[in-house]
Structure formats: C-alpha cells, structure tokens
Amino acid sequence: MGHHIPADFDTLAVRAGQVRGSEGEHAEAIYPTSSFAYASAAEAAARFAGSSPGNVYSRFTNPTVRTFEQRLAALEGGAACVATASGMAAILSTCMALLKQGDHVVCSRSVFGSTVTLLERYLTRFGISVDFVPQAEPAAWAAAMRPETRLLFAETPSNPLTEVADIRALAAIAHAGGALLAVDNCFCTPALQRPLALGADLVIHSATKYIDGQGRCLGGAVVGDAERVGKEVFAFLRTAGPTMSPFNAWVFLKGLETLRLRMRAHCDNALRVAQWLQDHPSIERVYYPGLPSHPQHALAQAQQDGFGGIVSFEVRGGQAAAWRVVDATRLISITGNLGDAKSTITHPATTTHARLSASQRVEAGIADGLLRVSVGLEAVEDLIADLARGLN
Numbered sequence: 115m116g117h118h119i120p121a122d123f124d125t126l127a128v129r130a131g132q133v134r135g136s137e138g139e140h141a142e143a144i145y146p147t148s149s150f151a152y153a154s155a156a157e158a159a160a161r162f163a164g165s166s167p168g169n170v171y172s173r174f175t176n177p178t179v180r181t182f183e184q185r186l187a188a189l190e191g192g193a194a195c196v197a198t199a200s201g202m203a204a205i206l207s208t209c210m211a212l213l214k215q216g217d218h219v220v221c222s223r224s225v226f227g228s229t230v231t232l233l234e235r236y237l238t239r240f241g242i243s244v245d246f247v248p249q250a251e252p253a254a255w256a257a258a259m260r261p262e263t264r265l266l267f268a269e270t271p272s273n274p275l276t277e278v279a280d281i282r283a284l285a286a287i288a289h290a291g292g293a294l295l296a297v298d299n300c301f302c303t304p305a306l307q308r309p310l311a312l313g314a315d316l317v318i319h320s321a322t323k324y325i326d327g328q329g330r331c332l333g334g335a336v337v338g339d340a341e342r343v344g345k346e347v348f349a350f351l352r353t354a355g356p357t358m359s360p361f362n363a364w365v366f367l368k369g370l371e372t373l374r375l376r377m378r379a380h381c382d383n384a385l386r387v388a389q390w391l392q393d394h395p396s397i398e399r400v401y402y403p404g405l406p407s408h409p410q411h412a413l414a415q416a417q418q419d420g421f422g423g424i425v426s427f428e429v430r431g432g433q434a435a436a437w438r439v440v441d442a443t444r445l446i447s448i449t450g451n452l453g454d455a456k457s458t459i460t461h462p463a464t465t466t467h468a469r470l471s472a473s474q475r476v477e478a479g480i481a482d483g484l485l486r487v488s489v490g491l492e493a494v495e496d497l498i499a500d501l502a503r504g505l506n
C-alpha cells in the first residue's frame with residue numbers, strides 16, 4: 115500500500131488552486147457574490163460570449179468554488195472537477211450530462227440508497243434502463259453489458275457491507291463495451307484511493323462526508339477529463355443550477371488540507387474497533403476490508419492505501435440485540451451521517467434500508483442484527499468501551 119498516492123499529495127492538499135486576492139490574504143477567501151461586474155459594456159459582452167475568461171454568475175463559476183474544484187482535481191489526478199450542491203447532485207449532473215434516451219446503465223447492487231432510487235425511479239422515466247449487479251463479481255458486470263450500455267456505476271467500498279469492487283476489472287469491461295466507469299469514492303476519498311489512476315473515467319464525491327469531516331455542510335463533486343466533466347457536466351450544472359455555495363466550498367477546502375491525516379486516524383481507529391469486535395462472543399460477523407477474513411481483503415490492500423473508517427457487524431440475537439447496543443451508547447451518536455470526527459452508529463434494517471422489503475434486505479445482506487459504525491477520531495478505548503456496554 116502507499117504506491118498509488120503521488121509524492122506531492124500533501125502539498126497539493128494544502129496549496130493547490132489558491133490564487134491570492136488583492137488583499138494578500140493567507141487563507142483562501144470566501145466570495146459570497148451572485149454576479150460579477152465588468153469594466154465596460156464591451157467586456158460584459160465578451161464575458162457572456164465566452165471570448166474573455168472570467169466570472170459571470172455564481173451558478174456558472176465562483177472563485178472559492180473554483181479553488182475547491184482545482185484542489186480536488188489535483189488530489190484525484192483528474193483534468194477537471196465540477197463541484198455540486200450535494201453528492202446526489204453530482205450523480206444527477208453526471209447522468210443528465212452524459213446519458214440520453216435509450217442508454218443503459220449497469221450499477222452495483224450495493225450503492226447508496228438514493229442512487230438506486232435516482233436511477234430506478236427517475237432516470238427510467240426518460241427512457242434510460244438500468245440493471246443492478248453484485249458489486250464484487252466482475253463476471254456479473256460483464257454479463258449485464260448491452261450494445262447500448264453507456265455507464266457502469268460502482269461505489270467502493272460499499273455501504274454498509276464494505277464490499278470492494280475491482281476498479282481495474284470494471285474499467286476494462288466498461289471500455290471493451292464502449293462505456294464509461296464512474297466510481298463513487300466517498301468512503302475512501304483520494305487520500306486512500308484514486309480511481310482514475312486505476313482506469314475509471316469519472317469519480318463521484320459526497321463532500322458532505324469525509325471531505326468536510328466534521329458534519330457541517332452538504333456538497334459533492336464530479337472529477338474526470340476536460341471534455342466530459344470540464345465541458346459536458348459543467349454545461350449541465352451551469353444550466354440546471356445544483357451549484358456548490360462559496361461558503362461550503364471554503365469549508366471543504368479546509369477539510370482537504372487535513373484529509374489525509376484524518377483518514378489515517380479514522381483507519382487506525384476502525385481497524386482497532388474491527389479487531390476487537392471480531393473476537394467478541396456476541397458478534398456473528400464483522401465487515402471491514404482491513405480484516406484478513408474480509409472476502410476482498412487482498413483486493414482492498416492492492417487498490418487502496420488504507421481500509422477506511424466504516425465498520426459493520428452483525429450482533430447475535432437480531433434486531434432486539436442490535437438495538438440494545440445502539441441504546442447502550444453514551445458517546446457514539448445515533449445518526450445516519452458518516453465520515454465525521456464524531457463516531458456514529460446506525461441500524462440499517464430500520465433506518466437507511468427500511469424501505470426495502472424483508473426479502474430484498476436478505477438479498478442485500480442487511481441482517482436484522484447488522485449495525486454500522488462510522489468510526490470517528492475519539493480515543494479508541496472510549497469507543498470500544500461504549501460498544502462493549504451493549505454487547506456484554
């Protein structure tokens with residue numbers, strides 16, 4: 115591990131994209147302005163025509179948002195980045211910009227619930243078809259390909275079962291069929307995984323999670339090449355308007371500066387929690403890519419620079435036993451958000467995955483005793499003590 119992250123990652127995370135203003139400010143400036151003024155009628159005309167570079171309106175571009183876009187593009191190794199109002203807006207913008215009626219999408223069965231709903235309930239209304247396949251079985255992805263397949267969509271590691279997709283294998287399948295591979299890199303962030311270097315065409319982010327890292331703002335981003343992202347996704351965004359606010363961009367910029375340090379600490383704490391859970395007699399099974407018992411442990415080791423901060427586990431005794439663990443916590447927050455300095459605990463079967471039928475949950479591996487912990491930055495001994503209370 116460690117070989118995918120460029121040597122200057124830490125420098126780019128702190129410095130990339132910053133352009134100091136006329137005041138010489140040291141920290142990045144926030145530009146809360148909806149429009150930009152011109153020196154003359156001719157300059158206004160040239161800006162609107164696109165023949166003179168520069169800002170027009172913050173639905174299109176904004177200096178603080180641009181700094182965030184350039185910094186994240188540098189960290190992901192992409193030529194272009196478009197920042198959006200949320201992670202879901204990033205996925206919507208990608209689909210609206212790059213898909214058309216008659217196209218087919220192959221999507222992992224293990225992606226974020228709203229991503230499934232967006233594809234299944236909304237995009238199908240516009241003549242786009244979608245098939246869902248098991249995330250960790252490249253042969254199933256290959257078998258689902260059709261002549262009209264245009265996009266493959268994976269989220270690795272997945273939520274909540276931490277299934278790992280083989281990005282290189284999926285990129286080869288996509289490209290052999292003339293399609294693009296998009297990877298939702300929310301769980302790893304570029305500090306642990308750089309999908310473009312592994313062959314993916316598009317990287318999707320919910321900046322709401324680890325990029326913020328302290329649970330304050332909603333935001334998202336799409337990273338990729340200059341044509342598809344820099345032109346096509348940007349063209350949709352500036353027309354439709356799911357734009358990131360300058361204030362949120364500034365919070366995410368500061369988040370990027372400490373991202374790798376925080377991700378290392380999340381990984382260290384999560385591994386300790388996973389190892390402790392694995393040996394506990396009340397636990398049926400632990401899902402964490404850093405454990406040798408994880409089915410894609412070797413793959414995660416090869417394509418990631420750390421195993422992430424999300425640990426899921428099945429408590430013996432079903433929902434009642436799982437709820438006892440949740441209700442016994444005094445430190446860990448009972449909430450659905452993840453990627454926060456504060457640890458959080460979720461019972462997927464009755465919250466994030468409650469809309470699925472019982473049989474759909476069984477098929478998706480969401481057992482009644484399953485819990486997901488987003489392991490934060492508190493002292494790991496305190497987190498273990500908090501979980502032990504409900505398990506013992």
Ligand SMILES: *Cc1c(COP(=O)(O)O)cnc(C)c1O
Binds near residue numbers: 201202298320332334
């Ligand atoms: C939260 C999340 C999203 C959606 O992001 P929002 O910022 O909440 O819109 C997408 N993908 C993954 C993996 C997520 O965890």
